[in-house]
Amino acid sequence: MKTLLKPSHSLIYILYIVSFFSCKEETIEYQANDCKKQPLFVKSIGFNPSLSAFSTSEGKIKGLCLIQFNKKGDTSNGGKKIYQHPSWKTAGSLGPIQLDPQGNCFVAPIAMVNLIDNPIVMQNTVYKVNSQTGEMKPFVNLPIIDSLAVTNPHGILGLAYLCESNTLYVSTVQGSTRQKENGLIYAIDAETGNIIDKMTNIDAIGIGISYIEGKRKLYFGSARTSDVYSINISKNGKFANNASLIFTISNLGPRGDDKARKIKFDKNGNMVITAIEFNFNLIAPTEKQETVYNFVWNAENQLWEHNN
Secondary structure (H helix, E strand, C coil): CCCCCCCCHHHHHHHHHHHHHHCCCCCCCCCCCCCCCCCCHHHHCCCCHHHEEEECCCCCCCCCEEEECCCCCCCCCCCCEEECCHHHHCCCCEEEEEECCCCCEEEEECCECECCCCCHHHCCEEEEECCCCCCEEEEEECCCCCCCCCCCCCCEEEEEEECCCCEEEEEECCCCCCCCCCCEEEEEECCCCCEEEEEECCCEEEEEEEEECCEEEEEEEECCCCEEEEEEECCCCCECCCCEEEEECCCCCCCCCCEEEEEEECCCCCEEEEEECCCCCCCCHHHCCCEEEEEEEECCCCEEEECC
8 A cells, every 4th residue: 555645844845946946937148049151062162151152942943052142242143153063953942941050051842833853752851961062962851641632732841940959940731731730840950860849730831030038939930821920949949838829911911811931030130021822732933922021029018010
């Protein structure tokens, strides 16, 4: 027979003190989460790192390419140099890009026009471009949904990177249907490729990280509505609570029903959302109309304000 032991008053006091300090909410200073570096191979191919950037949206160039512009801040087509490693087009059309502090580049495929080069079963693969060699190889194959939705050709839609914990966040909508939200957001160890945490039943498109009011937050746009959500993340990169609705971009812009395709933060902590029309179908790149929305954090009222 087991006997329940009653703790003494002194023990209760000690447990109270331990509980108080262990539950104390962590706060951190604002950071820009800006630790990414240019790949080491950029100089070896004769490109200027300060004028160069990766792109996955260069017209008729399939996959990833490296662009050197004429001068800093110049994104015009005139006189720019373009480089493409042979491995960068082996995965077909690519979309989101993230760099790490060593200059490794993470990219993911996107479904565009057709699925000849990007079959549905490959839409949940993250690729990694080696900083030293420039070669691109599969980095992690995320779990494939048992019954893929034939009406939904999409998989990975967004990537984000947390410097502190070397964590790569990946949003995927693979397996979702018009009726059911089967998407996930994964937290992945960017060194090993191991999944360390995940959020289920969430169809997210663009994702981004910022530090607001002493909290690390992952922001993401719904792939089904114009709503934008956030969730706290811990120092080790795991999700710390449930997601909360922050605001909506519904009725903004020329279309009024945009989805947040990209979420980024400038050096001052302002949120920049690039939004598009998205309905889980295939749209030719020339038909994708983007609108940029700017939001500023109002510390007094504890909310994001539209600043366009």
